[in-house]
Amino acid sequence: MQEVGSFSAKTHLPNLLDAVLKGEVFVITRRGKPVAMLSPITESQLNPAQAIEKLRKLRTGVSWQAKGSTQEAREEGRK
Numbered sequence: 295m296q297e298v299g300s301f302s303a304k305t306h307l308p309n310l311l312d313a314v315l316k317g318e319v320f321v322i323t324r325r326g327k328p329v330a331m332l333s334p335i336t337e338s339q340l341n342p343a344q345a346i347e348k349l350r351k352l353r354t355g356v357s358w359q360a361k362g363s364t365q366e367a368r369e370e371g372r373k
Contacts (some may be wrong), residue, residue: 303332304354 298317303310303322309367311329314334322330 295319295321297321297323297328298332300329 298306298310298320301320303320310332314320314332317334319331319333321328322332
């Protein structure tokens with residue numbers, strides 16, 4: 295991971311993007327302090343339908359069922 299100043303990032307953005315396409319990651323700094331990261335986008339970040347499907351698979355088999363009344367469940371949650 296390389297650090298690049300904000301002015302240099304602005305000036306050399308096309309070159310940085312070419313490097314990012316090859317898998318490199320850059321931290322953009324302002325006055326020496328990190329403020330942003332320039333990195334490749336993963337396929338899951340591009341496809342919301344895939345992300346939703348992964349969430350659905352994650353919740354498979356997970357359920358919440360209150361035992362007793364709603365009042366009892368609420369009191370149990372306060373403990």
